[in-house]
Amino acid sequence: MAYFKSETQRANFVQREEELLEHWDKERTFERSVERRKDGEPFVFVEGPPTANGLPHPGHVLTRVVKDLVLRYKTMRGFYVTRKAGWDTHGLPVEIEVEKNLGINTKGEIEDYGIEKFNKKCKESVFRYEKEWVNATRRVGFWVDMDDPYITFDINYMESVWWSLKEVWKKGLLYKGHKVVPFCPRCETTLSSHEVAQDYRDVEDPSVYVKFKLKQEQDLYLLAWTTTPWTLLGNIALAVHPSNTYVKVKLNAGAKDETLILAEARLDALDDDYEILERFEGKALEDLEYERLFEYAKVEGGEAHKVITAEFVTLDEGTGIVHVAPAFGEVDYEICREKKLGFSQPVNSAGHFTQEVPPLEGMFVKDADRLIIELMEQRGVLYKETKYLHSYPFCWRCGSPLLYYARESWFIAMKSLRDNLLANNEKISWYPAHLKHGRFGNFLDGIEDWALSRERFWGTPLNIWLCTECGKDFCVGSIEELKARATNTVPNDLHRPYIDEVVLRCEDCGGDMRRVKDVIDCWYDSGSAPFAQWHYPFETDKFQQNFPADFITEAIDQTRGWFYSLLAISTAIFDEPPYLNVLSLGHILDEKGVKMSKSKRNVVDITAIFNNEGADALRWYFYTAGPLSDDIRFSEQGILEKQKKFLNTFWNSYFFFVTYAAIDEFNPEVKAIPVATRNAMDRWIISRWNTLTTEVIAAIERFEVHVAARKIEEFVVNDLSNWYIRRSRRRFWVPEENFDKDCAYLTLHEVLVSLCKLLAPFVPFLTEYVYLNLVRSRDEHKSVHLCDYPSPDESLIDTALEDSMLLLSTLVEAGRRTRSDACIKIRQPLREVVIVCNAEKHDKVTSLTAILKDELNVREVTLVEASSKSEFAAAEEYKQADVDEDTTLFLNTGLDKELLEEGMVRDIVRRIQGMRKDIDLEYTAKISIMYEGDEAVKEAITNLADYIREETLAVAINEGLPSVESEQIYVKTWKIDKKEVRLAIKTA
Numbered sequence: 001m002a003y004f005k006s007e008t009q010r011a012n013f014v015q016r017e018e019e020l021l022e023h024w025d026k027e028r029t030f031e032r033s034v035e036r037r038k039d040g041e042p043f044v045f046v047e048g049p050p051t052a053n054g055l056p057h058p059g060h061v062l063t064r065v066v067k068d069l070v071l072r073y074k075t076m077r078g079f080y081v082t083r084k085a086g087w088d089t090h091g092l093p094v095e096i097e098v099e100k101n102l103g104i105n106t107k108g109e110i111e112d113y114g115i116e117k118f119n120k121k122c123k124e125s126v127f128r129y130e131k132e133w134v135n136a137t138r139r140v141g142f143w144v145d146m147d148d149p150y151i152t153f154d155i156n157y158m159e160s161v162w163w164s165l166k167e168v169w170k171k172g173l174l175y176k177g178h179k180v181v182p183f184c185p186r187c188e189t190t191l192s193s194h195e196v197a198q199d200y201r202d203v204e205d206p207s208v209y210v211k212f213k214l215k216q217e218q219d220l221y222l223l224a225w226t227t228t229p230w231t232l233l234g235n236i237a238l239a240v241h242p243s244n245t246y247v248k249v250k251l252n253a254g255a256k257d258e259t260l261i262l263a264e265a266r267l268d269a270l271d272d273d274y275e276i277l278e279r280f281e282g283k284a285l286e287d288l289e290y291e292r293l294f295e296y297a298k299v300e301g302g303e304a305h306k307v308i309t310a311e312f313v314t315l316d317e318g319t320g321i322v323h324v325a326p327a328f329g330e331v332d333y334e335i336c337r338e339k340k341l342g343f344s345q346p347v348n349s350a351g352h353f354t355q356e357v358p359p360l361e362g363m364f365v366k367d368a369d370r371l372i373i374e375l376m377e378q379r380g381v382l383y384k385e386t387k388y389l390h391s392y393p394f395c396w397r398c399g400s401p402l403l404y405y406a407r408e409s410w411f412i413a414m415k416s417l418r419d420n421l422l423a424n425n426e427k428i429s430w431y432p433a434h435l436k437h438g439r440f441g442n443f444l445d446g447i448e449d450w451a452l453s454r455e456r457f458w459g460t461p462l463n464i465w466l467c468t469e470c471g472k473d474f475c476v477g478s479i480e481e482l483k484a485r486a487t488n489t490v491p492n493d494l495h496r497p498y499i500d501e502v503v504l505r506c507e508d509c510g511g512d513m514r515r516v517k518d519v520i521d522c523w524y525d526s527g528s529a530p531f532a533q534w535h536y537p538f539e540t541d542k543f544q545q546n547f548p549a550d551f552i553t554e555a556i557d558q559t560r561g562w563f564y565s566l567l568a569i570s571t572a573i574f575d576e577p578p579y580l581n582v583l584s585l586g587h588i589l590d591e592k593g594v595k596m597s598k599s600k601r602n603v604v605d606i607t608a609i610f611n612n613e614g615a616d617a618l619r620w621y622f623y624t625a626g627p628l629s630d631d632i633r634f635s636e637q638g639i640l641e642k643q644k645k646f647l648n649t650f651w652n653s654y655f656f657f658v659t660y661a662a663i664d665e666f667n668p669e670v671k672a673i674p675v676a677t678r679n680a681m682d683r684w685i686i687s688r689w690n691t692l693t694t695e696v697i698a699a700i701e702r703f704e705v706h707v708a709a710r711k712i713e714e715f716v717v718n719d720l721s722n723w724y725i726r727r728s729r730r731r732f733w734v735p736e737e738n739f740d741k742d743c744a745y746l747t748l749h750e751v752l753v754s755l756c757k758l759l760a761p762f763v764p765f766l767t768e769y770v771y772l773n774l775v776r777s778r779d780e781h782k783s784v785h786l787c788d789y790p791s792p793d794e795s796l797i798d799t800a801l802e803d804s805m806l807l808l809s810t811l812v813e814a815g816r817r818t819r820s821d822a823c824i825k826i827r828q829p830l831r832e833v834v835i836v837c838n839a840e841k842h843d844k845v846t847s848l849t850a851i852l853k854d855e856l857n858v859r860e861v862t863l864v865e866a867s868s869k870s871e872f873a874a875a876e877e878y879k880q881a882d883v884d885e886d887t888t889l890f891l892n893t894g895l896d897k898e899l900l901e902e903g904m905v906r907d908i909v910r911r912i913q914g915m916r917k918d919i920d921l922e923y924t925a926k927i928s929i930m931y932e933g934d935e936a937v938k939e940a941i942t943n944l945a946d947y948i949r950e951e952t953l954a955v956a957i958n959e960g961l962p963s964v965e966s967e968q969i970y971v972k973t974w975k976i977d978k979k980e981v982r983l984a985i986k987t988a
Helices: 013-027 027-035 056-074 092-102 108-114 114-126 130-139 155-170 229-234 266-270 329-338 366-378 414-425 439-445 481-484 522-525 542-547 556-560 563-573 606-612 615-624 637-664 680-701 705-733 739-761 766-779 799-821 837-845 850-854 866-873 896-920 935-943 946-953
Strands: 084-087 144-152 174-184 201-214 220-226 238-242 245-249 259-263 273-282 305-311 320-322 382-395 404-412 429-431 464-469 474-476 503-506 511-516 552-555 581-585 830-836 860-864 877-882 887-892 925-933 956-959 970-976 981-988
Touching: 013 130, 013 245, 013 503, 013 766, 027 056, 027 860, 056 130, 056 552, 056 581, 056 606, 056 615, 092 108, 092 114, 092 522, 108 114, 108 705, 130 887, 144 705, 155 174, 155 474, 155 522, 155 563, 174 266, 201 229, 220 229, 229 366, 229 581, 229 615, 229 896, 238 329, 245 366, 245 705, 259 266, 266 273, 320 329, 329 705, 366 382, 404 439, 404 877, 414 439, 414 563, 429 970, 439 563, 464 896, 474 935, 481 503, 522 563, 552 556, 552 563, 556 563, 563 866, 606 615, 606 637, 606 956, 615 637, 615 766, 637 739, 637 766, 680 739, 680 799, 705 739, 766 860, 799 830, 799 837, 799 850, 799 877, 799 887, 830 850, 830 866, 837 860, 850 860, 860 866, 866 877, 866 887, 896 925, 896 981, 925 946, 935 946, 935 956, 935 981, 946 956
Parallel strands: 084 144, 220 259, 238 305, 429 581, 552 581, 830 860, 925 956
Antiparallel strands: 174 404, 201 220, 201 382, 238 320, 245 259, 245 273, 464 474, 464 511, 503 511, 830 887, 877 887, 925 981, 970 981
16 A cells, blocks of 8 residues: 555645645644744744735735744744734824725814714724735735734723833923924824835926025125925025135126125036126125015014024035025024024915915915916026926825924934934844944934824824923823823723823812823834733733844835834833844835836735745745845746746655655655665765755855755755756666665655755745655654754765765766767767866766766766876867866767667657656556657667667557557657657557
């Protein structure tokens, strides 16, 4: 009885994957894989929470399969790896989706609709595609606990977030400030500096050179430059550098006598001929007053429209005179506050001009640029207009251009923690390493205070209450504290609008305290995951066991998103890094190199990939595409190619084994042959496998997954299939049982089983299926994923043998190249190959000459020293190939009748083997052969009939074809060596 289940040659990967998903569910394989390691050393992972209000795409799948590989690998290495899923459920991404569904566009419309109803819709929407996310996660084989995920809108999670903010507040790091902040006019809310960094685009804006007329001077103007004409309506000052040289120039521009002042180093900005009248330092211009460009917007709080000096003025571009509008620029705001200048804000929170500017009232500021330029032209203050290409920030969620807008917000004083952030970053290992002191380190070095508050609706409410009487603020750190201080009922739901109704009693004056209306940045929510998912500090055990994380991974844009928010919050609260190893992944691009997004309509349906190619093929495509930090151009054709090249090769190697093992009823349980007593090919493949294991483990530990995967692919395709199995095939074909055949079976079985374990974290489905058949009843766990990861046995690594086989393969490649150059096919036997080499290589090749002879299809292999090289180089029939600096190969290309006959017969055998495959004959099926051909064909077949019978399992070879066609006989005509040969086969 066969020990192994028989298989079909063509694998249905998709069907087997779906069957294995049910098998894993039934057997609780994932849960058991975690439970059996509970006494092992913990390996802590934190899941970066996705938002389930959009469908998962290939980029999401990439992060999931990378996480899965690392976590499966660590589990098999003996670590205790719990995996808690997470859902990011708050913030603008959710609100914008709901706004689209409701057909509304502004905060006012939301308030009219009702905050309670709106937030209810938001809560419903966050799990709109939960089923699709769960299915995609399950289907791709990502083992993570989705039955008990952390959810950022959960009251326990929010309470932990509140606790953390209370800690920040107690340290004096949470404050209210009036600053110029990045502001989205579409969403009508502030963004943090790390959010702004996520979406910069190259845009072309109008570049205008504007003349500001000095008061009490006739036709004397200060020439300033800006790329935001709309900000000129809020102009308060012009800034010059105190020590730079400025010039007064008279323009030779026709009838009008006009004089301009600008930096001497920027005279090339002028389009007209000019005459320099005077030179002076910038400080000579300080306090000069100029006339307003526009009289519309009122100025409050100080002087305006005068020249100031400032060190930030540069000579890189423009005119060396900077237009200053404190309502729209952070540097502008600070310098005006320092100089005690006034403030003008003619733009509302939606980015539209107010009624203070009648010609522009209600216009979006960016749309008003053209009209403003026309107004300046009419007033004679526009010197010139050009176009300017520069990088400009856009809202990372809605895509609107951001404005820099002065307003009140709540901030976390991250600037004061800069040194702590940098010190904690030093404790983290980054992959790739250059991010540590590059993209991420540079960002930390120039860190800004975190604009925390959002003037929105669906989010964790900012837990600050202000006294309506004395103005004192108070930060609530727990539900218990909230109930203790509240003068009315505390709701079960902490979201708006319910929490807005809770009134606290002021301990200082006894007045009512009401909560500020803001919610917090949703990045703070997700960045609190290391402790909030465990409801810390209200429950302590699990957090203490799971902090810091050993490993996190997400895409490169999270360096200024989740990676930063995690570190910022952990540093502010614990002054410790929240993770020790972080792997940054590249983006998924379409085939044209464009980043995939719904708006570009280039997102691939991953369900179709699962249904067509399967999860293993997709996983393997991602792993071998290149370094995980590189962007991947996604191609379904590329997935198909990986399936054919690797998965099919692995399957065919397995199929070859189980097919012949079933024929011979081979049972590995009753065979035990020491490796040392097996032949060279067996010892070589076992040595190679142990070397491979060493290399794969080292690569995964460095998170160089592509290196590990490519080495495995090279081993399976080249070493195992194309070399070991091809070279050993005849050993399996021997009809009777013998020692060498048993060695071949044992070796191939051992390598395939070990490969299943090595590959299990990469392609979990195929390896499970193959493993379950190869081990049958011998595995008490009934799953490859419950096994230990392979460890190399160094006693079985024979580097000398590997070196010899490598040299041999190099010689084979050179010999085949020489055949090709001489236009002699590989099936045509040749008389001799001569190898000229040194003594060391002579010894390496000597033990493997039988293989070299067979691979090059030559009758003899001759090894000679360098002194004999000239003898063969002079012989016409010997074709030379230089292998390396001290090795040369000479191939005797002379052909006689005997060699030509053998070459023809080998071609005939190949055609017969193909015909057997055409009609799906079993490997062991006996056949009868009939043929027609000329005398040369007949003579060749007659002379080599025994060889043909042995190679094709033929019991009879007869000249002539049957006169009557029959379904039992398969006939085909071939061209072999320019001769027509008709062949027929039938089962015997």
